[in-house]
Amino acid sequence: xxxxxxxxxxxxxxxxxxxxxxxxxxxxxxxxxxPHGLTVSSFTSVxxxxxxxxxxxxxxxxxxxxxxxxxxxxxNVLAEDQRDLAERFTRKGQDRFDGLExxxxxxxxxxxxxxxxxxxxxxxxxxxxxxxxVFVGQMVRARVAAxxxxxxxxxxxxxxxxxx
Numbered sequence: 001x002x003x004x005x006x007x008x009x010x011x012x013x014x015x016x017x018x019x020x021x022x023x024x025x026x027x028x029x030x031x032x033x034x035p036h037g038l039t040v041s042s043f044t045s046v047x048x049x050x051x052x053x054x055x056x057x058x059x060x061x062x063x064x065x066x067x068x069x070x071x072x073x074x075x076n077v078l079a080e081d082q083r084d085l086a087e088r089f090t091r092k093g094q095d096r097f098d099g100l101e102x103x104x105x106x107x108x109x110x111x112x113x114x115x116x117x118x119x120x121x122x123x124x125x126x127x128x129x130x131x132x133x134v135f136v137g138q139m140v141r142a143r144v145a146a147x148x149x150x151x152x153x154x155x156x157x158x159x160x161x162x163x164x
Contacts, residue, residue, distance in 0.1 A: 027074040027110035035110040036063035074109030077117035
C-alpha cells in the first residue's frame with residue numbers, strides 16, 4: 001500500500017498556478033466547417049524532430065468532440081494586448097468567433113488575427129489522462145510575429161517585461 005498522501009483539487013491548482021505559462025487559443029473546425037476554440041494554457045513543445053507539441057483539453061469542454069474528430073488543430077499564441085481574446089474564449093454559451101477577425105489556415109484550422117504565433121498541427125496521438133485528453137500534434141505550418149506574450153500566473157493575466 002502506498003504511503004503517499006494525495007492533494008486536494010484546490011492544492012493542485014494553487015501549486016500549478018505558481019508556474020507561469022503563455023496563453024493560447026486552441027482552435028478547430030468541426031465536420032460542418034464551424035470554428036471552435038478555447039483558451040488553453042496547457043500547451044508545450046515536445047520534440048524538435050519531428051516538431052511535436054501537446055495540448056490538454058478537459059473532458060467537459062464543449063468542443064471536445066470537434067477536437068477528437070479532427071485531423072488538425074490550431075494554436076494561436078496570444079500577445080500581451082490580447083487579454084480580451086483570452087477571456088472571450090473562456091466564456092460558455094456563446095459563439096466565440098462571432099464578429100471576430102479570423103481566417104482558415106492551409107490545413108483549414110481557424111487562425112486569429114494579431115497573434116504572436118499561429119501554429120497548425122496534424123494530430124499524431126490522442127490519449128486520456130485523468131479528466132483530460134492529451135493531443136499530440138505535429139507542427140505542419142507556423143507563422144510568427146514580433147511582440148511580447150500574454151502570461152498567466154497565480155490565477156491572473158500578466159505582462160512579461162521583454163525590454164531587458
